[in-house]
Amino acid sequence: MQTRCPYCGEVVKVTNTEAFVCPVCGSHVGVSAGTTVLMRTGVVQDTMVGAKLGAYRVKRLLGCGGMGKIYLAEHEPTEREVALKILSDELSEKEHFVERVLQEARAAARLLHPNIVAVFEAGKANDHYFIAMEYVDGKALSQVIFERGRLQEEEALRIIRQVASALAYAHRQNVVHRDIKPANILLTRDGVAKIADMGIAKRLDAPGVTMPGTVMGTPYYMAPEQATDSSSVDHRADIYSLGATLYHAVTGTVPFDGATAPEVLAKLQVQPLNFPKGVRISPQVKRLISRMMEKDVKKRLQTAEEVIAEVDAILGGGKAAAQHRSVGFWIAVAVAAV
The missing domain is CATH 1.10.510.10 (Transferase(Phosphotransferase) domain 1)
Known part of the structure; x- marks a missing residue:
């Protein structure tokens, strides 16, 4: 079958449908319910690492999704680490996908909740569309x-x-x-x-x-x-x-x-x-x-x-059942002790 490495993004042919090693970057990848799971990252040369995108300095690659790559980056004015999603060059040329990126930012930026990944900013810099999000360790x-x-x-x-x-x-x-x-x-x-x-x-x-x-x-x-x-x-x-x-x-x-x-x-x-x-x-x-x-x-x-x-x-x-079992246990102990 063909699948995409969740780290480097390369499409690879695999024979083991449960796990494989990416032949391009060496990442160890598991496959579950049609979804690739990155178990151990490999090594990849990425020109974005070390580059500056607007106010963000790209530190390292985190992974690759269907719309582009995600990097760990630093917002230099605040020294805050963020997850920076950068839309692929191919999709950046398609207005529909660009609109979807902007839609993602609009929908998520208005949602301020401890159980939702926060979105800080979306924009374009150096001809790249990006979304800056909360980095979840x-x-x-x-x-x-x-x-x-x-x-x-x-x-x-x-x-x-x-x-x-x-x-x-x-x-x-x-x-x-x-x-x-x-x-x-x-x-x-x-x-x-x-x-x-x-x-x-x-x-x-x-x-x-x-x-x-x-x-x-x-x-x-x-x-x-x-x-x-x-x-x-x-x-x-x-x-x-x-x-x-x-x-x-x-x-x-x-x-x-x-x-x-x-x-x-x-x-x-x-x-x-x-x-x-x-x-x-x-x-x-x-x-x-x-x-x-x-x-x-x-x-x-x-x-x-x-x-x-x-x-x-x-x-x-x-909890109630556990408490009931606990009470029953102590009653039994008490009876045994009598």
Whole structure:
């Protein structure tokens, strides 16, 4: 198969569909649910490193995405480290993609929340379009899942709750993300979850650049209605995607799999949601995921606040059960001692 190295950005042919070493830069890369996970960076000669872009001095390459490369840079006037996304030269020549970059900045810059990656500035310098964002020192949820196989329910729920809090805030600002997935959830070293990449976000209170009938997003986590027409979705598409993310986190697999994107999209439209056999998942978490991933948007959990309430009920129930077991233990000890 062909895939793109998440560090140097080169398209490479690989035979191992689970992991490979980039023949160009030597990066060690894992593959999970069609997403490449950078496990160890290689060596690449990048002419941008050391260059100055406006007020920013580029320090090192962090990785490469679908729209361009991301660098660690320093905002020299404040000496603040930032993540600097630079649009590729090829895409910079396309007005539609340039508008999307500006849309990403507009959508994200208005969102000030501890669980959303902050956007500081967007502009053009030295013929390069760029976005300066908060630098998150940590890992993407996709990498954590890849390394550990799957997460314990409580840990996964606490991450999902933080993301739901950020989505609740974004939705109140009339912004729909449209690409919630493990790769777009960054985890700091302190365990704080932050939503990244507002690249295809949609403002419900302003005209969009997405043409009717266009499909945008990541198939493995995409809501059925988004798989038909991404221009018409509302906040409930994010709830579905967050449910699919929770599914992946607690099972270690994606809800619907396939050899191609069209196959995945076809399955999620018609096949019922099933949980893998042999993976222990509580009935409460299964019920939460199923309600978040209802194919009928009207039957789905309707708001991120509802998701938070459901998560809190599960986490609270777990504490109550633990307290109950603890009380039972001490009663047994007391009886034995009598």
